[in-house]
Amino acid sequence: MSRNYDRIIIGAGLYGLYSAVESAKRGYSVLLLERENAPFSRATYINQARVHMGYHYPRSISTALKSRNYFERFVKDFEFCIADEFKKIYATSSKFSWTNRERFIKFCDDADIPCEEISPDAYFKKGMCDGAFITTEYAYDWLILRDFYSEKIKEYRNIDVKLNTAVCAIEKQADRYSIITSDGGEFESPFVISAVYASCNEILELAGYPAFKIKYELCEMIICEPSDNLKNLGITVMDGPFFSIMPFGKTGLHSLTSVTFTPHLTSYDVLPTFNCQKDSGGLCNKTSLYNCNICPGKPETAYPYMGKLARKYLRDKYDFRYKESLYSMKPIMSTSEVDDSRPTVIRKFSENPTFISVLSGKINTVYDLDEVLSE
Amino acid sequence: MNNNNEKEKNFVSAVIYAGDDAERAVKFIGKVNELLTLHFENFEIIVVDDYCKTPIQDELLECSDGYNCSVSLIKMSYPQGVQRSMNAGVDAAIGDFVFEFESTAIDYNIELIIEVYRKSISGFDVVSAVPVGNTKKSSKFFYSIFNKYSDGYNPLFTERFRVVSRRAINRIESMTTNLVYRKVLYRNSGLMCSSVEYMPIAKINSKSLPKERSKLAFDSLMTFTSVGYRISLSLSIFMMLFTAFSGIYAVVVFLLGKPVEGWTTLMILISSAFSGIFLLLTIIIKYLSLQVEITTRKSKYIYENLYKIK
Ligand SMILES: Cc1cc2nc3c(=O)[nH]c(=O)nc-3n(C[C@H](O)[C@H](O)[C@H](O)COP(=O)(O)OP(=O)(O)OC[C@H]3O[C@@H](n4cnc5c(N)ncnc54)[C@H](O)[C@@H]3O)c2cc1C
Numbered sequence: 134m135s136r137n138y139d140r141i142i143i144g145a146g147l148y149g150l151y152s153a154v155e156s157a158k159r160g161y162s163v164l165l166l167e168r169e170n171a172p173f174s175r176a177t178y179i180n181q182a183r184v185h186m187g188y189h190y191p192r193s194i195s196t197a198l199k200s201r202n203y204f205e206r207f208v209k210d211f212e213f214c215i216a217d218e219f220k221k222i223y224a225t226s227s228k229f230s231w232t233n234r235e236r237f238i239k240f241c242d243d244a245d246i247p248c249e250e251i252s253p254d255a256y257f258k259k260g261m262c263d264g265a266f267i268t269t270e271y272a273y274d275w276l277i278l279r280d281f282y283s284e285k286i287k288e289y290r291n292i293d294v295k296l297n298t299a300v301c302a303i304e305k306q307a308d309r310y311s312i313i314t315s316d317g318g319e320f321e322s323p324f325v326i327s328a329v330y331a332s333c334n335e336i337l338e339l340a341g342y343p344a345f346k347i348k349y350e351l352c353e354m355i356i357c358e359p360s361d362n363l364k365n366l367g368i369t370v371m372d373g374p375f376f377s378i379m380p381f382g383k384t385g386l387h388s389l390t391s392v393t394f395t396p397h398l399t400s401y402d403v404l405p406t407f408n409c410q411k412d413s414g415g416l417c418n419k420t421s422l423y424n425c426n427i428c429p430g431k432p433e434t435a436y437p438y439m440g441k442l443a444r445k446y447l448r449d450k451y452d453f454r455y456k457e458s459l460y461s462m463k464p465i466m467s468t469s470e471v472d473d474s475r476p477t478v479i480r481k482f483s484e485n486p487t488f489i490s491v492l493s494g495k496i497n498t499v500y501d502l503d504e505v506l507s508e
Numbered sequence: 509m510n511n512n513n514e515k516e517k518n519f520v521s522a523v524i525y526a527g528d529d530a531e532r533a534v535k536f537i538g539k540v541n542e543l544l545t546l547h548f549e550n551f552e553i554i555v556v557d558d559y560c561k562t563p564i565q566d567e568l569l570e571c572s573d574g575y576n577c578s579v580s581l582i583k584m585s586y587p588q589g590v591q592r593s594m595n596a597g598v599d600a601a602i603g604d605f606v607f608e609f610e611s612t613a614i615d616y617n618i619e620l621i622i623e624v625y626r627k628s629i630s631g632f633d634v635v636s637a638v639p640v641g642n643t644k645k646s647s648k649f650f651y652s653i654f655n656k657y658s659d660g661y662n663p664l665f666t667e668r669f670r671v672v673s674r675r676a677i678n679r680i681e682s683m684t685t686n687l688v689y690r691k692v693l694y695r696n697s698g699l700m701c702s703s704v705e706y707m708p709i710a711k712i713n714s715k716s717l718p719k720e721r722s723k724l725a726f727d728s729l730m731t732f733t734s735v736g737y738r739i740s741l742s743l744s745i746f747m748m749l750f751t752a753f754s755g756i757y758a759v760v761v762f763l764l765g766k767p768v769e770g771w772t773t774l775m776i777l778i779s780s781a782f783s784g785i786f787l788l789l790t791i792i793i794k795y796l797s798l799q800v801e802i803t804t805r806k807s808k809y810i811y812e813n814l815y816k817i818k
């Protein structure tokens with residue numbers, strides 16, 4: 134027997150949970166399907182936690198402007214999980230950068246985001262950076278955000294959550310979709326949202342819709358313990374093969390990523406195909422992407438490289454110690470390669486019955502969903 | 509094979525100028541990868557493709573499974589020669605020690621690379637591998653002039669490759685960004701330099717173009733030594749003396765004999781004017797040479813992109 138819902142949402146990352154709660158607020162009955170045993174098990178947990186104000190996109194003023202607008206709203210709505218007590222430094226590398234001091238200043242001016250110039254020598258080894266700036270940028274804490282949503286879901290009796298439940302088949306009927314799950318469940322709804330991030334093409338294939346043009350990067354993020362001097366600092370060196378080290382929410386730890394060494398493997402196939410899948414013990418394949426962070430086939434850490442790179446730039450007093458590595462899959466729209474923009478793409482493949490797939494670009498662009506959710 | 513505990517803990521980078529022979533370069537990179545895997549826990553390879561005729565990127569990608577480290581490729585936008593390309597490569601390197609291979613030709617036992625490294629950790633910031641024996645006459649001539657007129661206290665030799673410490677890289681970076689000739693800067697860095705000599709076990713044809721080599725030789729003589737200034741100074745002094753002598757001669761002729769009407773005044777005028785001009789020229793040349801130094805102070809290489817091979 135299949136159960137009916139007004140809306141079915143696939144994926145319990147931030148995008149799925151936001152969709153579920155916003156739909157429930159409007160009185161819809163909602164089913165949230167998640168293949169992991171807890172919400173926020175993938176990208177919403179394993180990412181750099183940066184609440185973007187736009188600094189990161191000096192090559193895409195449109196992304197920057199949008200980030201700035203969403204920044205304030207996100208910080209206000211989710212203020213309880215925002216770490217904002219640290220000083221955030223952006224710097225432009227003297228070598229190999231796609232931007233430089235002058236252009237960064239102009240960019241901040243154009244995007245109307247705060248940027249106060251300071252001497253690079255305060256934080257960086259001599260000659261490494263030609264510009265350094267105090268900026269306004271925060272980090273969110275995934276665990277606090279997850280707890281918030283867990284409580285929120287309990288408040289709404291019209292939301293059903295099924296964990297450990299993967300979507301295995303999607304069939305379009307005249308006025309609804311029927312969805313079959315890994316535990317043999319069958320559910321129906323005239324309105325389906327797929328918010329599965331890196332698994333988006335997997336779900337689109339099940340539904341028989343054209344795939345997003347994306348490439349996949351298997352990413353590693355380092356979690357480290359900052360020295361006292363680094364504790365209240367976030368540092369990002371722009372714009373090229375550099376690094377970023379900043380508070381990982383309110384955990385007291387820092388995340389470290391680098392443009393060159395964070396992505397371990399890249400797949401340009403429609404469905405993600407990676408060499409490491411054969412080492413996953415059958416858990417991962419291109420039609421069913423496993424959670425990289427707990428996969429037996431996950432790559433060895435690139436910490437020696439990332440640590441070295443950061444230390445090449447940072448003055449010795451801003452040191453850190455390796456704690457652990459976290460892995461997740463990042464889908465990147467092929468169109469955003471040149472300008473490095475990260476748009477959130479929402480595509481409606483069918484209307485009545487409605488099928489929407491969202492490929493999120495950033496955490497704080499979650500509001501892009503409002504338009505489709507308010508239908 | 510060394511197990512991980514016995515391997516060197518220092519992070520090393522190998523910067524390799526791919527040259528024009530992609531096949532040879534890929535072979536060389538393979539060998540370096542093998543050797544460094546044996547001896548180092550962590551290392552990286554940075555290949556610089558100076559607009560090579562046969563693009564090396566695809567060949568590297570093909571071999572990428574065999575590499576045990578991060579391999580990046582810097583593609584220059586147009587041919588810029590060994591020195592600028594190496595500057596780009598070394599700028600991208602993150603290692604504590606950086607091996608600089610300006611050529612992928614091997615006329616040494618590959619283990620020499622490790623020997624050079626060991627010498628460096630024994631207390632030298634720059635150690636070069638220097639082939640002994642028949643150096644080319646033109647090179648010999650260049651080095652002898654160079655060593656005579658430069659003020660660095662470490663003499664310059666033909667060298668096949670070198671290892672430099674991060675400290676040395678930072679030092680030359682802070683001295684000037686006018687890195688037209690890396691090896692000279694290292695020699696002049698004031699840090700401890702040394703070399704390991706070896707008997708070449710093969711003959712190599714120097715692949716770098718004679719034109720590039722002679723331009724580099726000329727440029728470095730002009731920039732790093734006082735040759736240019738000295739030559740112009742001595743020429744000016746010579747000419748000044750010559751004109752002064754003509755002046756005196758004119759005065760003497762005037763006093764002793766009966767020169768043609770107007771000759772003396774003309775000669776005195778000409779010789780004093782020329783003396784002034786030569787004096788001015790000397791000063792101008794000095795200014796020019798200073799200008800050369802200042803204007804070349806911007807790091808000048810233009811690259812297309814930095815690709816990650818592995
Ligand atoms: C390394 C990295 C760094 C990043 N840094 C930042 C940053 O600093 N700031 C920022 O704003 N953004 C950043 N991002 C992007 C950000 O993480 C994502 O945009 C956001 O987390 C996506 O949220 P989501 O809900 O769409 O996806 P997720 O949180 O990944 O949620 C998708 C969920 O779908 C589930 N799922 C998948 N397949 C199925 C299936 N078949 N059935 C049921 N459930 C399924 C998954 O288990 C998962 O829980 C980063 C991303 C990465 C990878």
